[in-house]
Amino acid sequence: MLSAVLRWRPRGGQTGIAGEARIASLLLWALVAVLLLGLGLPLLFIFAKAVQDGDGGFVGLVNFAQVLQSPGLMRASSNSLQLGLTVTALVLPLAFAFAWALLRSRLWGRGLWRQIGLSPLLAPSLMPAISLVYLFGNQGLLKDWLHGGNIYGFWGVVLGELFYTFPHALLIIMTALSAADARLYEAGRVLGAGPLRQFLTITLPGVRYGLVSAGLVVFTLVLTDFGVPKVVGGDFNVLAVEAFKQVIGQQNFPRGAVVGLLLLLPAILSCLVERRMARRQQAALTARAQPFAPAPSWLRDACALLLLLAISLLLLALLGVGVAASFIKYWPYNLDFTLAHYQFDTVDGGGWSAYVNSLQLATATAVLGSLLVFVGACVCEKLPGMALGRSLLRFLAMLPMAVPGLVLGLGYVFFFNHPANPLHGWYGSLGLMVLCCIAHFYTTAHLTAATALKQLDGEFEAVAASLKVPFWVTWWRVSLPVCLPALVDVARFLFVSAMTTLSALIFIMTPEHSLAAVSIITMDDAGDTAAAAAMATLVVLSSAGLSLLLSLLERLLGRRNQRWRKPG
Amino acid sequence: MKPAEHGLSDHLTMRGLSRRFGSFTALDAVSLSIRKGEFVCLLGPSGCGKTTLLRLIAGLDLPDAGSIALQARDITRAAPAQRDYGIVFQSYALFPNLSVADNIAYGLKPRHERQRHRLRVRELLDMVGLPGAEDKYPAQLSGGQQQRVALARALATSPGLLLLDEPLSALDARVRDKLREELKGLQQRLGVTTLMVTHDQEEALAIADRVVVMNAGRIEQIGTPAEIYRQPCSRFVAEFVGEANWLPATACGAHEVRVGNHALRLQQPLPPAPALQLFLRPEDVIIKPRWENAPNTVLARVDNISFGGALTRIRLLPEGMPGQVLYAEVCPGMLDRQPLVPGEIVPVELPAARLLAFAGDLPC
Numbered sequence: 001m002l003s004a005v006l007r008w009r010p011r012g013g014q015t016g017i018a019g020e021a022r023i024a025s026l027l028l029w030a031l032v033a034v035l036l037l038g039l040g041l042p043l044l045f046i047f048a049k050a051v052q053d054g055d056g057g058f059v060g061l062v063n064f065a066q067v068l069q070s071p072g073l074m075r076a077s078s079n080s081l082q083l084g085l086t087v088t089a090l091v092l093p094l095a096f097a098f099a100w101a102l103l104r105s106r107l108w109g110r111g112l113w114r115q116i117g118l119s120p121l122l123a124p125s126l127m128p129a130i131s132l133v134y135l136f137g138n139q140g141l142l143k144d145w146l147h148g149g150n151i152y153g154f155w156g157v158v159l160g161e162l163f164y165t166f167p168h169a170l171l172i173i174m175t176a177l178s179a180a181d182a183r184l185y186e187a188g189r190v191l192g193a194g195p196l197r198q199f200l201t202i203t204l205p206g207v208r209y210g211l212v213s214a215g216l217v218v219f220t221l222v223l224t225d226f227g228v229p230k231v232v233g234g235d236f237n238v239l240a241v242e243a244f245k246q247v248i249g250q251q252n253f254p255r256g257a258v259v260g261l262l263l264l265l266p267a268i269l270s271c272l273v274e275r276r277m278a279r280r281q282q283a284a285l286t287a288r289a290q291p292f293a294p295a296p297s298w299l300r301d302a303c304a305l306l307l308l309l310a311i312s313l314l315l316l317a318l319l320g321v322g323v324a325a326s327f328i329k330y331w332p333y334n335l336d337f338t339l340a341h342y343q344f345d346t347v348d349g350g351g352w353s354a355y356v357n358s359l360q361l362a363t364a365t366a367v368l369g370s371l372l373v374f375v376g377a378c379v380c381e382k383l384p385g386m387a388l389g390r391s392l393l394r395f396l397a398m399l400p401m402a403v404p405g406l407v408l409g410l411g412y413v414f415f416f417n418h419p420a421n422p423l424h425g426w427y428g429s430l431g432l433m434v435l436c437c438i439a440h441f442y443t444t445a446h447l448t449a450a451t452a453l454k455q456l457d458g459e460f461e462a463v464a465a466s467l468k469v470p471f472w473v474t475w476w477r478v479s480l481p482v483c484l485p486a487l488v489d490v491a492r493f494l495f496v497s498a499m500t501t502l503s504a505l506i507f508i509m510t511p512e513h514s515l516a517a518v519s520i521i522t523m524d525d526a527g528d529t530a531a532a533a534a535m536a537t538l539v540v541l542s543s544a545g546l547s548l549l550l551s552l553l554e555r556l557l558g559r560r561n562q563r564w565r566k567p568g
Numbered sequence: 569m570k571p572a573e574h575g576l577s578d579h580l581t582m583r584g585l586s587r588r589f590g591s592f593t594a595l596d597a598v599s600l601s602i603r604k605g606e607f608v609c610l611l612g613p614s615g616c617g618k619t620t621l622l623r624l625i626a627g628l629d630l631p632d633a634g635s636i637a638l639q640a641r642d643i644t645r646a647a648p649a650q651r652d653y654g655i656v657f658q659s660y661a662l663f664p665n666l667s668v669a670d671n672i673a674y675g676l677k678p679r680h681e682r683q684r685h686r687l688r689v690r691e692l693l694d695m696v697g698l699p700g701a702e703d704k705y706p707a708q709l710s711g712g713q714q715q716r717v718a719l720a721r722a723l724a725t726s727p728g729l730l731l732l733d734e735p736l737s738a739l740d741a742r743v744r745d746k747l748r749e750e751l752k753g754l755q756q757r758l759g760v761t762t763l764m765v766t767h768d769q770e771e772a773l774a775i776a777d778r779v780v781v782m783n784a785g786r787i788e789q790i791g792t793p794a795e796i797y798r799q800p801c802s803r804f805v806a807e808f809v810g811e812a813n814w815l816p817a818t819a820c821g822a823h824e825v826r827v828g829n830h831a832l833r834l835q836q837p838l839p840p841a842p843a844l845q846l847f848l849r850p851e852d853v854i855i856k857p858r859w860e861n862a863p864n865t866v867l868a869r870v871d872n873i874s875f876g877g878a879l880t881r882i883r884l885l886p887e888g889m890p891g892q893v894l895y896a897e898v899c900p901g902m903l904d905r906q907p908l909v910p911g912e913i914v915p916v917e918l919p920a921a922r923l924l925a926f927a928g929d930l931p932c
Contacts, residue, residue, distance in 0.1 A: 021647065384628070459661035462628050465648035466655045467675025467725060477674075481665045564665050564705035 020470045024379075028389045031376050035396040038439035042411025043403065046264075049257035049414045063254045067262075073242060073255075077262065080239040083154070083229075084222045084266075087161045088215050094162070095169035095214065096207070098311050101304035103177045104203075104294050114174075116312045118167045119319055122543040124500040124517045126524070127536045128163035129231035131321040132156055133529060134331055141321075141332050152234030160228035163318045165221050169214040176210020177203075180292035209277050216270030224263050224404030227502050227517075231524050239263060240406055240503075247413060247507065260410040264403065271402040319540070326534035341534040349522035349531075350514030355538055358499055358516035361433050362542075366495040369438040369445060370487050377449035378475055382461055401443040405503030408440050412508045428510035436508060437498040445490045452486030453479060484557060492550045496543040577640075579604040579761045580625070580729060585634035587620050594620040596785040597634070605759040607752070609772035612782035613808065618765045621782075622733055625763065627651050638729065653729040654722030658737050660714045662706040662721075668693070669702035672721045692720040697750065712743040719751070723758070730755070732764035736771060748775055769809045773797060781805045803926040806847050813853070813894050815846040817925065825925065828889030832864050833920045841927035851879065852922040853896035856915040857906050864923075868894060868916045870908050875900075882908065884916060 053059045067073050098117050102110055120128070135142050136151035150156075180203070188198045226240040233241065239259060247256035294300075329336045344351025380394050400408070416427045426432045456479060464474040480487075502517040509515055514522075516539050523532040578601040587595040595617045602608050610618040623629040625636060627648035635644045643651050662671050672692055673685040686702075693699050696716040706714055715735060722730060735751075736744045752775050755762050766772050772779050773793040781788045781796060781804075789796060789805045800806035817825040819838050824831055827846065838844065856865065868884040871893075879897040886894050896916070908914065 020649070457657075457659050457661045459657045459659060460663065462626065462648065463655060463657070463661045463721070464674070465628075466626065466651075466653055466722070466727075466731075468649040468677075469675055470649075478663045478665060561665070564667075564707055 024383050024471065025386055025389065027375065028379050028383070028386055028393060031372070031379060032389060032393050032396065034372065034435075035376075035393070035439065035442070038435045039396060039399060039403070039408070039442070042408065042415040043399075044411075045414040045418070046257050046260050046407065046411045049253055050261055052254055054252070054254060059254075063258045067255060067258045072237070073239075073259065076237045076239045076242040079154075079237060080223050083157060083161070083238060084219045086158055087165060087222045088219045090158070091162050091165050091169050091218050092173075092211060092215055094311060095166055095173050096211065097307050098166075098170055099173040099177050100203075101307045103174060104292075105301045105304035106294055106296060107301055107304055107308070113308050113312065116315060117170050119315060120163050121167045122496060122500070122547070123319060123322075123540045124502055124520060124536060125160070125164040125225050125227035126231055126502070126517070126520045126532070127322050127540065128160040128318040129156075129228045130325075130520075130524065130529060130533050130536055131318045132160055132232050134321050134325045134533070135317075139332060150234070152232055153236045156232035156234070157229050157236060157238075159318075160232055161222045161225060163315060164225060164228060165218040166315065168221060169218050172214040172217060173207060173210050176207040176213075180206060182292040185292060212277060213274055216274060220267045220270055220404060223266055224406045224503060226406060226506070227521070230521060243406060243410065244506065247410060253414060256410055257414065260407045264407050267402045267404050267407075322533045323537045323540065326530060326537045328530075331530065341530040342538075344519075344523075344531060344535070347523050347528045347531045348526050349519030349535070350511070351519070354514035354519040355516045355535065357430070357513055358539070359542065361430060361437065361515065362495045362498040362546075364430070364434045365437040365441075365498040366491040368434060369441070369494040370491045372438060373442065373445040373449050373490055374480070374483070374487055375475075377446055377453050378479060380446075381450055381453045382475070382479070383471065384461070397446040398443055400440055403440075405440050405501060405505075406507075408436065409504035409507030412436055412504070416508070428508060428513055430513060432508060433505055433513075433515075434498075436504050437494070437501065440501065440504050441494055441497045445494060448486050448490050448493070449483065452483040456482060481561075484561075485554060488550050488554050488557075492547055495546050499539055499543050577604070578602065579606070579639060580763070581637045582621075582625070583635050583637075585621065585624060585631045585636065587617075587624060587629065587631050593785050595624070595631070598782075598785070598787055599634075600780060600787065600790070602761060602763060604761055607755050607762045607764070607775065607777045609776035609779045610763065610765045610782060611769055611772040611779050611809075612767065612788075614767060615784075616782040617785040618767075618782050619733060620785075622731055622763065622765045625651075625729075626653065626655055626731055651729075652727050653731050654725065654727040655731040656715070656718045656722045656733065656735045658734040660706070660711075660718045660738075662714055662718055664706050666705075667702065668698075668704050668706070668709070668717050671706070671717055672724050674721060675725045688724065689720075692724055695723075695754065696720045710743075711739050712747055715739065715747060719754075723760070728761060730760045730762040732762065734765055734767070737766070737768065744771075751775065773809070781808065783808070800847070800924070803845070803928060806924070806926065811850055811895070813846075813848045813850060815848070815889070815892060815894075817844045817846050818842060819844055819925075828886075828892065830866050830886075830888055832918060832923065834923045834925055835921045836924060838925050839927045843928065844925045845928055846918075847924040847926060848918055848922055850881065850895040850897040852919060853884075853894060854917040854919060855882070855896055855898060855902075855906070855908070856917055859915045862917065864920050865915055865917045867913055870910050870912045870914060872910060873908060884914075886916065887913075 050063055051058060051060055053062070101107070102113055102117070107113070132151055134140060136146055136156070137143070140151065151159075184202050184206075185198060188202055193201065224240050226244060229236065229238045229241050239262060243256050243259040243263065246252045246259060325331050326341050327337055327339070328334075329338045329340070350357070376393065376397060380390055380397065383390065412432070415421065416423055416432060418424065460474060460478060461471060464471065500517060502521070505515055506518050506521070509518055516535055520532045520535045520539075523529075523535065580602040582598060582600045585595055585598045586593070598617070598621060610621060612618045620629065624631050627643070627646060627650070630645060635642060637643065638651060638653075663674065666674070669686070669689045672689045676685045676688060689702060690699075693701055696719055698713060698716050698720075701709070701713070701717070706717065709717065715738075719735070732751075736747055739747065748771060764772075764775070773796065776793060778790060779793055779796045780790050783804045789801045791799070791801075796805065796809055800809060806812060815827050817827045817832070819842060820826050820831070822837060823834050825834065825838065825844060825846065826832075832846070834846075859865075859867070866886050866888065868886040870882060871885050872883040874881045874883075876897075878899070880900055880903055882896045882898065884894040884896055886892055894916070
């Protein structure tokens with residue numbers, strides 16, 4: 001290969017083409033370097049820290065032994081496990097019922113129901129926790145319902161996590177349910193199977209993979225979430241909060257690293273299970289499948305409507321109470337309208353500047369991230385040769401899926417806060433946080449872009465090469481315009497995620513550069529629940545606002561592109 | 569043959585090209601020369617290596633061994649853009665977001681000379697029979713029209729070599745026949761050296777100056793369509809191209825074989841093997857009006873007559889060859905003069921000049 005490259009060069013007048021190959025490999029290795037810096041090295045440093053003592057000397061597995069012998073940490077682990085299993089067991093039937101009611105009925109306004117079902121995505125995981133405090137807390141509206149019980153603890157966390165994980169489960173199960181083959185149902189009906197038998201023998205097996213995959217995602221999310229247990233956990237201690245306490249509270253880095261590795265375990269396991277299943281699943285839906293369209297049935301539609309109403313009401317309550325409380329003078333005694341809670345002068349946490357920081361962070365993540373992801377996906381899917389580099393890049397792109405934000409944040413602390421790191425000065429800056437966010441959410445964004453690119457004709461680059469047009473011109477003139485809708489989705493996803501995320505950033509932010517989601521925790525800790533609710537409301541409104549804006553942009557783009565998208 | 573009168577040297581030469589994918593040998597030491605202005609078809613079943621060969625020539629893949637020279641310049645390992653060719657794929661690969669004019673002008677340089685490009689695009693659209701389609705988008709065109717645009721785009725930069733990868737396979741039969749004719753006419757007018765990959769033998773025979781039949785990574789035969797059809801030099805070519813009768817035979821003499829109770833003469837010498845298969849095209853079977861004691865003539869019972877448009881197909885059961893079926897194809901005009909009825913016994917001649925013998929057992 002190398003000799004071939006060398007042989008090109010001496011030919012006069014064709015340096016541009018040799019240059020093209022050089023630019024391609026430069027691009028590839030630059031991307032690999034960015035992902036190594038933002039992902040690979042921090043992760044390696046967690047492993048390194050876990051086998052070192054506080055001064056950096058190698059101690060082997062001593063830290064692991066210490067964690068295993070510490071009753072507090074072991075209790076936190078078993079609490080986390082118990083929590084994860086409970087939430088997974090509860091959220092799967094709920095999300096399945098919601099998805100089924102959406103996709104297998106002929107109800108009106110399914111787009112709206114879908115938006116409601118996905119609305120928790122717009123809020124940080126602290127939002128449901130704050131709402132729960134307003135509903136069932138010591139001065140809660142519905143405190144009597146608990147008959148002297150207390151929301152702070154296991155069941156409070158379960159409720160909050162249900163809200164937080166519901167849309168993630170819903171998205172996966174909806175995808176699985178929508179890939180139904182109508183021919184199977186027709187065959188079932190012809191063979192005399194009733195609705196129940198059809199459900200048990202066709203519907204359920206069809207979504208088996210989706211259910212397991214949703215379960216794994218939810219379990220991992222719950223185990224590594226930090227916001228809900230922090231606010232309504234009370235004495236109920238979980239591993240994610242423990243990692244934070246060890247690293248930020250006690251500056252015990254080695255022990256934090258071990259806890260981080262413990263949290264990495266379920267994520268890696270579920271990733272492996274998922275890949276195994278994906279390989280088996282592939283042939284399930286063939287190209288000749290007929291899309292399923294439900295037959296009219298008022299009874300089924302009525303059931304579906306009830307289901308949707310019940311679940312939506314719960315979701316909207318957990319979202320809405322926090323929003324409402326932020327506009328109320330003194331919950332629940334003086335319900336007059338006020339904007340006083342939005343003047344963050346009297347409270348800690350950074351106030352409006354934290355919000356502005358978050359906006360900047362989310363915007364930069366969305367813009368830079370979309371660009372990086374698009375180029376990365378193009379390199380992975382569309383460049384010829386360079387097999388080694390491309391598979392390395394693909395691996396790095398898939399890696400974040402197995403890395404909880406909390407673990408990534410720990411890695412950033414260990415790597416970038418290391419005194420010997422030349423990038424040490426970058427620690428705590430906005431730039432580092434942007435890098436962290438992009439790395440954290442890279443996989444989903446990459447898969448979205450790569451899926452869109454795969455739908456392009458594989459011969460575009462070949463044709464362009466035969467016409468002596470360099471690949472970047474084709475990316476700019478063809479791939480980018482055709483994939484623009486997918487890229488808008490990527491940008492929206494990155495913006496909302498960066499706006500609402502807490503887990504990774506809480507480790508690398510500094511008080512001078514506070515963030516909205518982090519300031520919610522600070523304010524709640526200080527007892528300023530109303531201000532926390534106000535900040536959470538701001539986050540929800542910004543996420544929703546940008547989503548709306550991008551939807552409008554999409555529609556506008558759609559109209560402009562209609563000429564070439566639609567035949568005739 | 570056209571290239572001969574041009575008397576020009578080889579335009580594209582491949583020597584000993586090999587390409588392996590793991591343990592699978594896609595191309596096995598293939599050598600081929602194409603003269604300037606020639607239209608060559610690579611014909612073979614899927615997996616025979618024809619597309620691999622095309623991709624090596626296009627520079628989309630690199631050979632494990634061997635060399636490729638374009639106009640005496642070694643391009644074995646050159647990047648696609650360093651070669652001089654235009655390519656058309658089965659999928660058309662038109663850029664969906666660019667208008668027809670922008671698609672065709674995609675490779676024209678320098679990019680700012682819009683006026684010149686517009687003239688060139690108009691010229692090309694006239695040439696491929698789509699005048700006035702400049703502002704349409706690919707999604708607004710039919711499959712045949714899209715393929716014309718793809719052809720115009722490939723020809724826009726006036727390349728010395730045109731590569732066609734199953735360009736007509738995705739089209740309806742009627743459109744395909746029309747486009748095939750136009751493609752051939754266009755190629756002759758422009759005199760551009762053309763290499764087309766196809767699995768459709770009828771298409772290859774109709775369009776090519778020379779056909780290259782490939783099988784399992786090797787070239788089986790190179791020849792004009794008539795040579796390929798009438799003088800297949802291997803059993804594979806004989807089976808792959810066109811329809812044929814196969815009669816199991818045993819050799820007895822330099823030019824004589826025995827089939828059932830009959831002795832048949834062949835003009836060509838026999839291959840040195842005891843077990844033979846005789847090859848005869850259905851249209852070469854001659855049904856005679858009356859019996860005469862001529863060589864290579866046998867009696868056969870008419871079993872079935874099926875109308876097939878230009879040719880009527882007759883299923884015959886020759887006597888003295890138990891279990892053997894013989895198909896004959898005759899033009900309906902002959903049947904008007906000599907009507908046939910199922911069950912009738914007719915004399916049939918198997919012409920010595922048309923019979924070919926191949927070594928081996930029954931064909932599959």
